[in-house]
Amino acid sequence: MDRLEAGWRQHVPAFLNAVSTVGAFGHELSRTRRELNELRELHEAATTNASRGLEDVRTELAQEVRTELAQSGESMRADLRSFVQRADGSIEKLWERIEFVRREIMFEMAYGGAATKRSDAKPAGxxxxxxxxxxxxxxxxxxxxxxxxxxxxxxxxxxxxxxxxxxxxxxxxxxxxxxxxxxxxxxxxxxxxxxxxxxxxxxxxxxxxxxxxxxxxxxxxxxxxxxxxxxxxxxxxxxxxxxxxxxxxxxxxxxxxxxxxxxxxxxxxxxxxxxxxxxxxxxxxxxxxxxxxxxxxxxx
Missing domain, CATH: 3.40.50.150 (Vaccinia Virus protein VP39)
Structure with a gap:
């Protein structure tokens, strides 16, 4: 009994201390698990948001690219139309000039220089x-x-x-x-x-x-x-x-x-x-x- 009492007195405090330490460890472990779960949820949320944000960025970029291409295409078409119109106008003016020269030549051939003023011509008739x-x-x-x-x-x-x-x-x-x-x-x-x-x-x-x-x-x-x-x-x-x-x-x-x-x-x-x-x-x-x-x- 004496040895039992001596052993009890010796080992019970250590046991109780160990039990309290395990409880504290368990409590700490639970708290750490909760924090880890929260961090995981935050990470998942952040990842999800990041994925959604990236998709939104991709969508916006694609839309901007399409808009830019459309505007560039329209600008190119407008430039092309302007060029064609200028070319048509230049060709038309060139043909008008050619026609004017042709008529001048034909008139001189037909009337022998009669297009000049005749005020200095000698009276005829x-x-x-x-x-x-x-x-x-x-x-x-x-x-x-x-x-x-x-x-x-x-x-x-x-x-x-x-x-x-x-x-x-x-x-x-x-x-x-x-x-x-x-x-x-x-x-x-x-x-x-x-x-x-x-x-x-x-x-x-x-x-x-x-x-x-x-x-x-x-x-x-x-x-x-x-x-x-x-x-x-x-x-x-x-x-x-x-x-x-x-x-x-x-x-x-x-x-x-x-x-x-x-x-x-x-x-x-x-x-x-x-x-x-x-x-x-x-x-x-x-x-x-x-x-x-x-x-x-x-x-x-």
């Missing part, structure tokens, strides 16, 4: 009625009826390339034996359609303008292409009449038509030639087989 010319010069109001044909007008110096009754000057209407800036009025009826467009633009209108005094009047009556085309389209104007007016009766060498005008087109030609105050007092007026309009302008 033949004056038949000098007294009438002198009379009008003394009155200070010289009036020419050019291309009069068989219809000379009173009060005018009648000019035609043919020596017909009533003609006062036999001459080409582009080479009349009168001085520049000496005519107060030039009138023509159904004359201008007998000349090609470029000759009217480059030779005749500038030449007639040079004959007029400053403020002198130019008047013309020509077939009204606008009215005739409208009538032909509506079926109210006979085709044969239209054809004859369009191409001329062709009874003699000078009776061929090479041109057609509308009030607007002839107004433009007059303005280009240096005329102002262009007016069209009459248009669409019936005259035999054609419709005609009258136009007048003043030398600027």
């Amino acid at each position: 033949r004056i038949i009625n000098q007294p009438l010319i002198d009379e009008q010069r003394r009155a200070g109001h010289v009036r020419l009826n050019i291309g009069c044909g068989h219809i000379p007008l009173d009060g005018y110096i009648n000019v035609d390339m043919r020596d017909l009754p009533g003609v006062d000057i036999v001459a080409d209407v582009a080479d009349i034996p009168v001085e520049p800036r000496s005519i107060n009025e030039i009138f023509s009826a159904h004359l201008m359609e007998h000349f090609p467009q470029e000759e009217v633009r480059r030779r005749l209108l500038p030449y007639w303008r040079d004959l007029l005094v400053e403020g002198g009047t130019f008047r013309a009556i020509v077939p009204d292409g606008e009215a005739m085309l409208a009538g032909a389209a509506a079926g109210t104007y006979a085709f044969e009449d239209f054809r004859e007016v369009l191409f001329g009766a062709q009874d003699y060498e000078g009776d061929f038509h090479f041109n057609m005008f509308t009030p607007a087109s002839l107004s433009t030609l007059l303005q280009e030639a240096g005329f102002r105050d262009v007016v069209v007092p009459v248009k669409g007026r019936p005259n035999g087989k054609c419709f005609e309009f009258e136009i007048q302008a003043v030398r600027a």
Whole structure:
């Protein structure tokens, strides 16, 4: 018993101490396990969030790349369209220039330099009625009826390339034996359609303008292409009449038509030639087989 009591006294404290230490260790172990679990959960959450964030970044980057590619593609398409448009414009201008040069060459070949001003040319043609010319010069109001044909007008110096009754000057209407800036009025009826467009633009209108005094009047009556085309389209104007007016009766060498005008087109030609105050007092007026309009302008 003594040995038992001695052993108890010796070993019980150590046992109790060991038991308390195990409990503390167990408690510490449990706490450590909880902390480890919390750390693991935090790590898993962080990993999950990181994965989601990475996916979001990948998605955003992909979207940005697609947007950038789309914008770049649109920019490239816009640049390409702009380039094509510039190229088309350059080619169009080049063709316009080529056409302009071609027409200039053809005009020079056709008219032998007649595009130059003729104010220094020597008078040509033949004056038949000098007294009438002198009379009008003394009155200070010289009036020419050019291309009069068989219809000379009173009060005018009648000019035609043919020596017909009533003609006062036999001459080409582009080479009349009168001085520049000496005519107060030039009138023509159904004359201008007998000349090609470029000759009217480059030779005749500038030449007639040079004959007029400053403020002198130019008047013309020509077939009204606008009215005739409208009538032909509506079926109210006979085709044969239209054809004859369009191409001329062709009874003699000078009776061929090479041109057609509308009030607007002839107004433009007059303005280009240096005329102002262009007016069209009459248009669409019936005259035999054609419709005609009258136009007048003043030398600027």
